[in-house]
Amino acid sequence: MIRLLIVDDQHLVRAGLRMLCESTDDIEVTGEASGGAEAVRLAERGLLDVVLMDLRMPGMDGIAATERILAARPATRVIVLTTFDDDDHLYPALATGACGFLAKDIAPGELLDAIRRAVRGETPFSAPVLRRLVARAVSTRPAADADAGRLDITARERTILELVAAGLSNAEIGERLHLGITTVKTHIANLMTRTGCQNRVRLAVLAARHGLTGDE
Known part of the structure; x- marks a missing residue:
């Protein structure tokens, strides 16, 4: 079972992601966080396989949270899921150790596949992001x-x-x-x-x- 943490400051987005992921037999949503600091606390408390990480959030942003989480738990796979797929967000996120970068307009099935790919050690990217990279x-x-x-x-x-x-x-x-x-x-x-x-x-x-x- 893949243990997943969802990090996004929008409640509706988190609820939608939880419903999607919990419709599967192999992904368990073990927590939600509305900001980076909360995500770090949750990651430090429990074992996680994958974090779906938003970037722009009040307080600690997703880039800082990713860096903190991976410093404490380097085996965790962090996938950035954001509306802002521009270079100003892409390269800082990758520099902190995020394993993938997805735009929020990705299809539901592709998102689930990306989570599974991350656990297998792959690097899931939205196709336009990969081409730009x-x-x-x-x-x-x-x-x-x-x-x-x-x-x-x-x-x-x-x-x-x-x-x-x-x-x-x-x-x-x-x-x-x-x-x-x-x-x-x-x-x-x-x-x-x-x-x-x-x-x-x-x-x-x-x-x-x-x-x-x-x-x-």
Whole structure:
């Protein structure tokens, strides 16, 4: 069972998220917080797997709360869920250790999938956010850097790398390529080992630098 804390200053938003998450068999909402300070207190009291974190709240904001929670409980996965998906909010949130960044207009099923992906160690991002993150990373790094040169990967790994860059989850990649999810996980683990990328975002950046965008 995934233990979830919902953090948002709007009661209606929290209620809607609770109803959505509690409609599943594998997610348990263990608490709600209307501000960052309350979120930190709740996180310190009980064991959590995932925090859905709003950013703009009275008092302690979501960025400061994320930093405090992860300092105390580094294994907790924090997913930012916000109306403000601009760079001024994206990069500070990632710098504090948030594992994902979702806009509040995300579909309900995609949000539930993102929570599950976070627990599995993935980095869930709304597709537009991931594309912007990758574009900025590519534009701010010289072409002739450590990522330049030929990628020493198999044809299958190259295809999977393209789909990672397109923002697909392991399950979506498996469905697209008719592979089991364990096989997809193995390919992605091999890609990280071969390329030295520590997470899916870095894999996506690497793919973009080599022109592997996953566009159809």
